[in-house]
Amino acid sequence: MTERVLILGGRGRIGSSVAQDIATHTQAQITITGRSPDTGKDASSFLGKQVQFLVLDLAEVDKLEKAIANSDLVIHCAGPFHYRDTNVLETCIAQGVNYVDVSDHRSYTSKALNCHEKASAAGVTAIINTGIFPGISNSMVREGVEQFDKPEKIHLSYLVSGSGGAGVTVMRTTFLGLQHPFEAWIRGKWQLVNPYSDREIINFPSPYGRSGVYWFDMPETFTLPHAFPSVKTVITKFGSIPDFYNHLTWIAAHVFPKWLMQRRYMIEFLSHVSHFMTDVTNGFTGIGVAVRSEVEGIKNGKTAIYCSTVVYENTAVASGIGTGTIAQLLLEGKLNKPGVWPVEEALSTDLFIQAIQSRGMKIEQDWL
CATH class of the missing domain: 3.30.360.10 (Dihydrodipicolinate Reductase; domain 2)
Structure with a gap:
């Protein structure tokens, strides 16, 4: 069956870069969301038939829960995360759906990490702070x-x-x-x-x-x-x-x-x-x-x-690569670690290097 990926805030610069990476490296069916119909008019034109658009405001709880229930992976790109609660993450845990985000603020990270035990018990792998x-x-x-x-x-x-x-x-x-x-x-x-x-x-x-x-x-x-x-x-x-x-x-x-x-x-x-x-x-x-x-x-x-x-x-594209690699590994079953984890505790170096190299990104290393 085709994997289904939901990208919240997927029409923004970061979200669309994530969608582009996933569309390039997987066969997943991608749904990107935005609060206005106007933001989704050209979604398929710039990302192809793999991508569809859904009008969704995170405040629409029932609609959000339905969208998550119909997904195999949810990627949260709707920042700024200074203002966000963990409702999306907790809904994913309740629905048994794996979760990734591009969060970049310690207040949100702290709240997300508090959901670790719940995610672990539910068998949900949640990787936070992905991107560049x-x-x-x-x-x-x-x-x-x-x-x-x-x-x-x-x-x-x-x-x-x-x-x-x-x-x-x-x-x-x-x-x-x-x-x-x-x-x-x-x-x-x-x-x-x-x-x-x-x-x-x-x-x-x-x-x-x-x-x-x-x-x-x-x-x-x-x-x-x-x-x-x-x-x-x-x-x-x-x-x-x-x-x-x-x-x-x-x-x-x-x-x-x-x-x-x-x-x-x-x-x-x-x-x-x-x-x-x-x-x-x-x-x-x-x-x-x-x-x-x-x-x-x-x-x-x-x-x-x-x-x-x-x-x-x-x-922005580099951020898409960082998040897209995590998404690909989750979809392929190569990354399975129930709980809520920052990237450094979830992703092995071998998998990281393989995924980055497959995208033509080169990391230089040296002893000083």
């Missing part, structure tokens, strides 16, 4: 950690050119991440860190080179210490190209009044203005992404550093 970062980045860390007798420090750096090919929702996620200090695992203790602080110059692969990155609140900041208990420090930093976007974001994080940055209308205003600006600059910056994972630890009795990097020309 978090997602592919987490698997790069796992591969690095496995090189050591005792991994001790993880340093993740992310760089996005312009809009990254994503929509306004990703801009919202960036500004929402500037609202509050967050806890990071540093030298074996949870310590508060200010968002977009402690600028650091990182040497990324060509064409980016040396670029600035800043502390940014990501789910892997707290899921990686849980996955790898011997690690005493986990750093997650993010930056933009061109560099003046970093300075504008720094101003939003440190100069604008906190009460103002916590107002939804301000987030909407900044998100739309930023997206307009990147539409202008995308032409000369591109919309690519670079991820650099550096793991430090003890190997053969000596301290060593293992670095892996990946560069891709379209951030």
Whole structure:
């Protein structure tokens, strides 16, 4: 029988990239959703006959439950996840349907992980935080950690050119991440860190080179210490190209009044203005992404550093690859781990490397 995949928010930039990857690498019948009929008019034209469109608002509980019950796999791409509850995940668990999402905020990740026992008892495999970062980045860390007798420090750096090919929702996620200090695992203790602080110059692969990155609140900041208990420090930093976007974001994080940055209308205003600006600059910056994972630890009795990097020309497409690989492995029965898991605890390095290589994405590795 043909597998049926439901992609919530599938008409957005990230969701449509996920749909494209699944349509390319599986024979699944895909249903993408959106709140307006207008968003689905050209769904089949850009994704083919494998894809159909369903008008669905997540607030329509009965309709949502029916759509999930008629699916073999649900992929949640309807962000920002700062605002989301776990109703979709819990409905999947109740219906016995496997679940994947592109969540990227610790509040949602924490709520999702609280459903672990229910999912395990129901035999449902739920993989959260898939995409490029978090997602592919987490698997790069796992591969690095496995090189050591005792991994001790993880340093993740992310760089996005312009809009990254994503929509306004990703801009919202960036500004929402500037609202509050967050806890990071540093030298074996949870310590508060200010968002977009402690600028650091990182040497990324060509064409980016040396670029600035800043502390940014990501789910892997707290899921990686849980996955790898011997690690005493986990750093997650993010930056933009061109560099003046970093300075504008720094101003939003440190100069604008906190009460103002916590107002939804301000987030909407900044998100739309930023997206307009990147539409202008995308032409000369591109919309690519670079991820650099550096793991430090003890190997053969000596301290060593293992670095892996990946560069891709379209951030949204890279996110689609990260999520699409997980979906393909679930549909093929190669990934079966009941419970709720972040990527680094669910996906083996062998499966990760095979899936990424099949899509022409190359990860460079080196000892420093």
